Amino acid sequence: MNVIDTEQKELNYDDIQGIVLQERPTPYVGTYVLLSIDHLQDGKAMLQRLLDEVTSAGEWSKPHEGAWVNVGFTFRGLQKLGVPQDSLNSFDKEFREGMAARAAKLGDVNESSPEHWEDPLGTDKVDVALALFASTEEALHQAEEAAHRIHSDLRGISVIYRLEVGMNPDGRTHLGFMDGISNPRIQGNHIPNAVGQEDEIKAGEFLFGYVNESGTVTKGPEPVELGHNGCYLSLRKLHMRVAAFRRYLREHADHRDDEELLAAKMVGRWPSGAPLSLAPETDDPALGEDIHRRNAFTYADDPKGFKCPVSSHIRRAFPRDSLQDFVVNVNIHRLLRRSTMYGPVLPEGVMEDDGQDRGIIFAGICSSLSRQFEFIKTDWLNGGNFAGISTEKDPITGKNEGEGIFTIPDKPIRHRVKELPSFSITKGGEYFFIPSMTAIRWMVELD
Numbered sequence: 106m107n108v109i110d111t112e113q114k115e116l117n118y119d120d121i122q123g124i125v126l127q128e129r130p131t132p133y134v135g136t137y138v139l140l141s142i143d144h145l146q147d148g149k150a151m152l153q154r155l156l157d158e159v160t161s162a163g164e165w166s167k168p169h170e171g172a173w174v175n176v177g178f179t180f181r182g183l184q185k186l187g188v189p190q191d192s193l194n195s196f197d198k199e200f201r202e203g204m205a206a207r208a209a210k211l212g213d214v215n216e217s218s219p220e221h222w223e224d225p226l227g228t229d230k231v232d233v234a235l236a237l238f239a240s241t242e243e244a245l246h247q248a249e250e251a252a253h254r255i256h257s258d259l260r261g262i263s264v265i266y267r268l269e270v271g272m273n274p275d276g277r278t279h280l281g282f283m284d285g286i287s288n289p290r291i292q293g294n295h296i297p298n299a300v301g302q303e304d305e306i307k308a309g310e311f312l313f314g315y316v317n318e319s320g321t322v323t324k325g326p327e328p329v330e331l332g333h334n335g336c337y338l339s340l341r342k343l344h345m346r347v348a349a350f351r352r353y354l355r356e357h358a359d360h361r362d363d364e365e366l367l368a369a370k371m372v373g374r375w376p377s378g379a380p381l382s383l384a385p386e387t388d389d390p391a392l393g394e395d396i397h398r399r400n401a402f403t404y405a406d407d408p409k410g411f412k413c414p415v416s417s418h419i420r421r422a423f424p425r426d427s428l429q430d431f432v433v434n435v436n437i438h439r440l441l442r443r444s445t446m447y448g449p450v451l452p453e454g455v456m457e458d459d460g461q462d463r464g465i466i467f468a469g470i471c472s473s474l475s476r477q478f479e480f481i482k483t484d485w486l487n488g489g490n491f492a493g494i495s496t497e498k499d500p501i502t503g504k505n506e507g508e509g510i511f512t513i514p515d516k517p518i519r520h521r522v523k524e525l526p527s528f529s530i531t532k533g534g535e536y537f538f539i540p541s542m543t544a545i546r547w548m549v550e551l552d
């Protein structure tokens with residue numbers, strides 16, 4: 106397999122893992138399982154079994170035993186599996202260093218810094234992640250059995266962490282907003298129900314070995330059997346301070362009736378998912394449900410952000426056509442998001458923290474951690490000088506720490522809220538390599 110068609114009309118669904126090309130089911134339940142490899146031979150045995158249990162994109166619509174099993178490896182995991190040094194050296198620097206080493210750059214400081222992360226996240230114990238998803242608890246049980254078959258009798262493989270995730274009853278994030286609406290459409294991905302209603306993005310933005318938006322072929326790790334059809338995953342456990350968010354809205358909205366508006370201005374969408382750009386005055390649930398309309402907008406008619414503030418979460422995370430004055434090609438900074446919720450919902454109206462851990466497992470897939478995930482996190486969300494605004498950060502995920510400012514352009518005068526706390530705290534995270542099926546086979550066959 107040395108000659109590769111980098112402009113394939115259709116992607117090789119049987120070789121690419123399902124989580125890359127298609128959304129998790131809706132509704133969904135899931136489990137993340139982290140493994141540590143203590144013995145090479147058992148690591149090899151695990152790889153061999155993964156070949157039977159991992160769900161490729163080709164199987165995704167006809168789930169393997171009713172559920173989906175996907176796998177990723179940290180750099181240390183690949184080392185422990187005996188991947189040769191030349192190949193290890195060919196991975197990007199950010200991946201080799203790991204997320205914890207990148208913490209300062211990512212804004213994971215103070216209470217979000219790795220010394221406060223939940224064990225074993227960010228330590229040298231995490232080698233493998235299994236992501237199990239299903240549409241019912243019963244089907245998830247099948248996936249858990251598959252995961253069990255992969256490692257349970259291998260003494261050199263230990264389960265070091267498990268986290269259950271699931272859709273909140275209202276289908277929204279803990280802050281009360283619909284998520285997972287906007288995702289790029291990948292060129293060559295024609296799977297039924299493939300994600301994304303937008304213009305196509307070249308496959309090389311998300312997969313190694315394909316032409317990317319800059320017109321070059323995205324180089325992955327070597328050899329080609331290891332890299333082609335693989336990608337990176339940034340996985341982060343983000344605790345959400347829901348009560349603090351509600352209190353902030355209560356204290357800073359002009360009236361009770363305006364609390365939802367203030368929150369929507371911060372997100373850029375209404376709770377239903379309807380974008381402010383198309384529904385600037387009130388929520389429009391029918392628009393929020395309409396998969397053909399809810400993501401069909403630009404910011405061309407709203408350069409100053411009167412409808413959707415320039416500093417809102419979605420405008421910072423993907424500025425669409427907002428940055429033309431800054432000559433930025435936004436398509437080289439995209440992510441495939443596969444995030445899921447964890448923890449119990451804080452009942453409506455509760456304004457005090459109940460001490461429970463709840464939040465989002467952010468999962469961003471890309472072919473360049475630095476140009477995509479890290480760039481969005483540092484330059485756009487936590488941004489030094491995003492769109493010429495140097496004093497603000499993303500109000501939802503930014504490192505605001507009680508000093509944040511958020512401007513809502515309005516006429517005759519703008520509205521500005523201050524002393525924003527950080528509503529999202531990093532509890533840990535890792536960078537993973539999501540190999541193709543060919544790459545797993547290649548690793549099995551290594552001497």
Ligand code: HEM
Binds near residue numbers: 478
């Ligand atoms: C506490 C953590 C977070 C919450 C609650 C959150 C919530 C949301 C919500 C409600 C949306 C709107 C739905 C949609 O457009 O799909 C959204 C969009 C988005 N978020 Fe986040 N998010 C979080 C963290 C992040 C992080 C860490 C990143 C990237 C590093 C990110 C990147 C994006 C992107 C790229 C979009 C789509 C924007 C667009 O295409 O218009 N988010 N997020």
